[in-house]
Amino acid sequence: MKFNKAKCxxxxxxxxxxxxxxxxxxxxxxxxxxxxDLGVLVDEKLKNTRQCILAAQKxxxxxxxxxxxxxxxxxEVILPLYSALLRxxxxxxxxxxxxxxxxxxxxxERVQRRATKLIRGLEHLSYEDRLRELxxxxxxxxxxQGDLPAAFQYLKxxxxxxxxxxxxxxxxxRTRGNGLKLKEDRFRLDIRKKFFTMRVVKHWDRLPxxxxxxxxxxxxxxxxxxxxxxxx
Numbered sequence: 001m002k003f004n005k006a007k008c009x010x011x012x013x014x015x016x017x018x019x020x021x022x023x024x025x026x027x028x029x030x031x032x033x034x035x036x037d038l039g040v041l042v043d044e045k046l047k048n049t050r051q052c053i054l055a056a057q058k059x060x061x062x063x064x065x066x067x068x069x070x071x072x073x074x075x076e077v078i079l080p081l082y083s084a085l086l087r088x089x090x091x092x093x094x095x096x097x098x099x100x101x102x103x104x105x106x107x108x109e110r111v112q113r114r115a116t117k118l119i120r121g122l123e124h125l126s127y128e129d130r131l132r133e134l135x136x137x138x139x140x141x142x143x144x145q146g147d148l149p150a151a152f153q154y155l156k157x158x159x160x161x162x163x164x165x166x167x168x169x170x171x172x173x174r175t176r177g178n179g180l181k182l183k184e185d186r187f188r189l190d191i192r193k194k195f196f197t198m199r200v201v202k203h204w205d206r207l208p209x210x211x212x213x214x215x216x217x218x219x220x221x222x223x224x225x226x227x228x229x230x231x232x
Contacts, residue, residue, distance in 0.1 A: 011035050013044055040093050046191055048097040052104040059089045059111045066118075073120035079134060082115045090139060095146055100194045108139050141228045145221075147200045148207070152220050155180065166197050170205075178212040181205045 005024050009032040012019045022029045034043035034050065041051040062085050070077060090108050099105045116130040117123055131138060137145070154166055170181040182201045192198055204212075211227050214220040 005029075009035060011042070011044060013046065038093070040097055048100055048194075049104055051097045052099050052107055055089050055092070056107050056111055059086050060114075062086045062089065063111065063115055063118075073118060075119045075122075075134065078115070078119050082112075086111070086115060091142065094143055095150075095196065098143065098194050098196075098199065100191065105140060112136075112139055137228065144203055144228060145224065147196065148204060148224055149217060149221055150196075151200045151204055152212075152217060156217075167201075178205070178207050178209045180212050 003024060005027050008024055008029050010022055010029050011032055011034070019031065021031070034041055036042070041054060043050065063082075066078070066081050066085070070081065072078070090111060099108060113127050116127070116134060116136070119130075119134070122130045122133060125133065151167070168183040168185060170183040182204055184201050185198070187193075187198070207224075207227055211220065211223045214223055
């Protein structure tokens with residue numbers, strides 16, 4: 001395979017990275033502070049703020065088009081348009097670029113808040129009441145809907161080679177809790193808090209026993225929807 005040298009760049013990660021220069025053939029490769037791969041922006045500090053901004057901008061542009069070109073404000077029209085055209089931009093590969101800061105979470109949530117406010121008859125309700133009326137979850141809870149089933153599959157042996165490496169079981173003899181609690185590992189960098197193996201632990205440990213002990217992923221997903229209201 002021949003590489004286009006003009007499109008190859010080096011991305012140095014880590015605080016103590018010596019930032020060596022590399023060559024491809026006889027040409028030096030330029031360094032770059034951030035690069036996009038399959039639509040996801042990755043920077044040298046592994047921060048996701050720029051990716052959140054870009055996702056919110058795309059979604060807001062589409063929301064503006066819907067607002068200016070669609071006359072109807074009924075939920076039968078707006079809700080399918082939001083689900084099909086707008087929300088995918090807010091959730092595309094989000095398990096990889098999970099927002100790290102509260103300001104980024106609010107930036108994404110603000111898009112759904114504006115979209116639900118377009119629906120006739122719901123304008124004067126609070127955001128939480130609009131979600132309840134429409135049968136929707138907040139984007140933060142929807143991200144958990146992706147994380148927790150994945151953790152369930154790991155812990156129930158769907159990926160036997162990786163389960164022991166990804167999670168550590170908590171040594172606890174207490175009868176309270178779900179009986180399958182995980183241990184929160186210590187880490188030096190705050191950025192680790194938002195890694196999948198870290199962020200999912202506290203939410204998993206708060207799940208009730210009847211959710212964790214389900215025999216199948218389908219049943220777990222159904223019971224999880226009822227338990228999400230107590231997690232966030």
